Amino acid sequence: xxxxxxxxxxxxxxxxxxxxxxxxFLSFGDIQFRxxxxxxxxxxxxxxxxxGVVLGVFISNLFSPLGWxxxxxxxxxxxxxxxxxxxxxxxxxxxxxxxxxxSFVFTFMMWIIALELKLALELPFWLSWLTTxxxxxxxxxxxxxxxxxxxxxxxxxxxxxx
Amino acid sequence: xxxxxxxxxxxxxxxxxxxxxxxxxLIFTFIFVVIVFLANNVATYGLLLIFTLFVIxxxxxxxxxxxxxxxPVIILVIFTFLxxxxxxxxxxxxxxxxxxxxxxxxxxQGIFISIRFVVxxxxxxxxxxxxxxxxxxxxxxxxxxxxxxxxxxxHELALMMSIALRFIPTLMDETDKIMKAQMARxxxxxxxxxxxxIKAVVPLLVPLFVSAFKRAEDLATAMEVRxxxxxxxxxxxxxxKWDAKDTTCIFALxxxxxxxxxxxx
Numbered sequence: 001x002x003x004x005x006x007x008x009x010x011x012x013x014x015x016x017x018x019x020x021x022x023x024x025f026l027s028f029g030d031i032q033f034r035x036x037x038x039x040x041x042x043x044x045x046x047x048x049x050x051x052g053v054v055l056g057v058f059i060s061n062l063f064s065p066l067g068w069x070x071x072x073x074x075x076x077x078x079x080x081x082x083x084x085x086x087x088x089x090x091x092x093x094x095x096x097x098x099x100x101x102x103s104f105v106f107t108f109m110m111w112i113i114a115l116e117l118k119l120a121l122e123l124p125f126w127l128s129w130l131t132t133x134x135x136x137x138x139x140x141x142x143x144x145x146x147x148x149x150x151x152x153x154x155x156x157x158x159x160x161x162x
Numbered sequence: 163x164x165x166x167x168x169x170x171x172x173x174x175x176x177x178x179x180x181x182x183x184x185x186x187x188l189i190f191t192f193i194f195v196v197i198v199f200l201a202n203n204v205a206t207y208g209l210l211l212i213f214t215l216f217v218i219x220x221x222x223x224x225x226x227x228x229x230x231x232x233x234p235v236i237i238l239v240i241f242t243f244l245x246x247x248x249x250x251x252x253x254x255x256x257x258x259x260x261x262x263x264x265x266x267x268x269x270x271q272g273i274f275i276s277i278r279f280v281v282x283x284x285x286x287x288x289x290x291x292x293x294x295x296x297x298x299x300x301x302x303x304x305x306x307x308x309x310x311x312x313x314x315x316x317h318e319l320a321l322m323m324s325i326a327l328r329f330i331p332t333l334m335d336e337t338d339k340i341m342k343a344q345m346a347r348x349x350x351x352x353x354x355x356x357x358x359x360i361k362a363v364v365p366l367l368v369p370l371f372v373s374a375f376k377r378a379e380d381l382a383t384a385m386e387v388r389x390x391x392x393x394x395x396x397x398x399x400x401x402x403k404w405d406a407k408d409t410t411c412i413f414a415l416x417x418x419x420x421x422x423x424x425x426x427x
Contacts, residue, residue, distance in 0.1 A: 003390060004382035006318060010325035011333075011378035015370070017326070018333035022341075023366070035363065055319070059326055062298065063171070063290050068195050069282075120282075121242045121275055124249065142360060149364045154371050 005048070008160055012039070012052025017060050037136070038143030040082065040106060044098035045147075045156035047086045054078050073116035081106045099147060103140035107133045171227070171287075172294045178407065179221035179292045184301030186408035190415055191289045197415075198278055200422040207277050209425065213418055214281045221288050231287035232280065239279050246272035295327045300400055317393030325381070333374060340369050 020036040039056065042049035057078045061070040085102045092098050114129035150156070174180070179187070201207045218228065232239075252267025290298075303320035310316050344365050345351065351362050 003385050004379070006322055007325065007378045007382035007385065008375070010322040011329055011374050011381070013322065013326040014329035014333050015374045017330050018337055019367075019370075022334050022337040023363075051322075055322055055326060059323060063295070064286075068192060068286065121238075121279060122271075123242060123245055127245075142356070146360055146363055146367075149361070150367055150371070153364075153368045159371070159375060 005051075008048075009052035009055060012042075012049060013056035013059060015039075016053060016056025020060055034139055035143075037139045038146055040078070040140065041099045041102060041143055041147045042156060043082050043085050044089065044095050044102055045151065046160055047089065048160050049156075050082050050086065053082065069116050069120045073112055077106075077109055077112045080112070081109050095151075096144065096148065099140075099144045103137060103144065106140055107137040110136050171231070171291055173223065173227060173291050174294075175222060175292065177220060177222040177292070179217070179288065181407060182292075182411055183402055183404050183408045184293050184297040185305055185402060185404065186411050187289055187293055188298070188301045188305060190411055191286055193415055193419075194285050195282060197419050197422055198282055200419070200426055201274070201278065203425070203427045205425040206422050207274055209418070209421055210281050211277060214284050217288060218284065221292055223288060223291050227291055228284055228287055231291070232283055235279070235283060239276055242279060243272045243276045246275055296324060297400070299323045299327065300398075300402060304402060317396075321393075329377065332377075333370070336373055337366075337370055340366055 016036050016039050019039075020034065023035045036056070039049075039053050042053060054075065058071065058075050061068075061074045064070045064074075081102070084105050085098065088101055088105075089098055092101065110133040111125075111129050113132050114123075114125050117123045117128040117132075118125045147156075198210060201210050218225075247264055247268045248262070250268035250271045251263075251265050253270075254266045255263050256266050256269060257264040293301075299320055302323070303316060306314075306316045306320075341351070344362075349362055349365060351359070351366070353359075354362075
């Protein structure tokens with residue numbers, strides 16, 4: 001692994017966590033807008049962002065109060081969804097469509113988190129899936145225009161490769 | 163703003179739990195999370211509670227910090243409790259309000275699951291309260307070392323984790339600074355219709371990304387200049403030491419598992 005790539009991935013992970021903790025005040029009504037979730041869209045621009053994002057999810061879950069369920073299920077959720085996105089990206093070249101597909105995959109795959117809640121807390125599976133999926137869908141869909149605006153300035157595709 | 167941002171929430175100390183090797187604490191927590199599910203009656207849940215209280219006692223962590231750890235999930239605990247009370251229909255009816263019936267089984271289930279939840283949160287919180295994030299990383303690296311056989315870059319991952327942990331506070335400060343700078347320029351972050359708020363996020367994230375990537379580049383250069391070339395033959399400044407305390411801790415866990423298996427119905 002090249003040193004530069006490692007440093008980039010580590011800093012993206014740190015950024016993911018810093019944003020999760022500092023910008024948590026940005027809520028729209030009742031929906032907590034976990035703005036760091038939009039980092040998942042980075043992979044639509046360049047698959048090389050994946051390691052950093054997954055590492056960010058790993059570290060933030062390592063210190064989450066719910067403990068290691070979040071670690072296993074949360075990381076699995078991210079890895080599976082982002083891998084699907086990378087495979088899909090081979091066939092879909094339009095980045096907006098990729099992000100749309102990404103939002104859909106993440107939302108659908110929330111059953112993994114619902115399963116976690118079912119196993120750990122015996123909460124009804126369908127209800128948890130519905131509530132967690134709605135939150136995820138809203139965040140990721142709102143994330144699409146934000147990422148597009150950011151990309152205009154930052155050019156995500158080349159930012160990590162330069 | 164800083165007090166909200168204590169990430170990892172490590173509190174230095176020299177209690178029994180603080181002195182344990184991070185490896186034994188990680189193994190302990192990992193197994194504890196599994197054996198919690200063995201409990202299924204009053205005796206076993208009682209055992210779990212007593213055991214957890216004992217761990218809290220010897221960690222000499224002030225209850226205040228533990229309660230703080232519970233805060234972000236307290237709504238989920240209450241929600242879980244209510245769901246079980248409302249939807250489990252077993253045993254005698256304890257309370258009948260016409261539209262609402264509370265069953266004995268539901269109440270019991272609600273209390274049990276809440277205990278499980280709280281116990282899990284407490285034990286994992288104690289791990290992060292008594293172990294610095296950097297020792298957790300060291301411990302993880304050693305424990306995951308066998309995975310190197312499967313070509314997983316464990317050393318690199320652990321190093322990236324240390325770097326990330328090192329930069330989290332820096333980037334938090336940075337976010338804070340940029341936020342204040344944009345507010346001073348008249349940006350209104352928490353108000354207005356959704357469209358405006360989305361737009362307000364952009365001038366926040368652009369400088370944040372730019373400066374973060376700049377840092378990553380500087381860091382990579384610094385590492386290369388200092389001759390970093392991977393984990394092969396690298397020596398460590400912080401040495402991990404496994405002693406009798408750690409063996410005792412694992413032994414206590416084995417004993418607890420045996421008791422849970424014995425008393426569960």
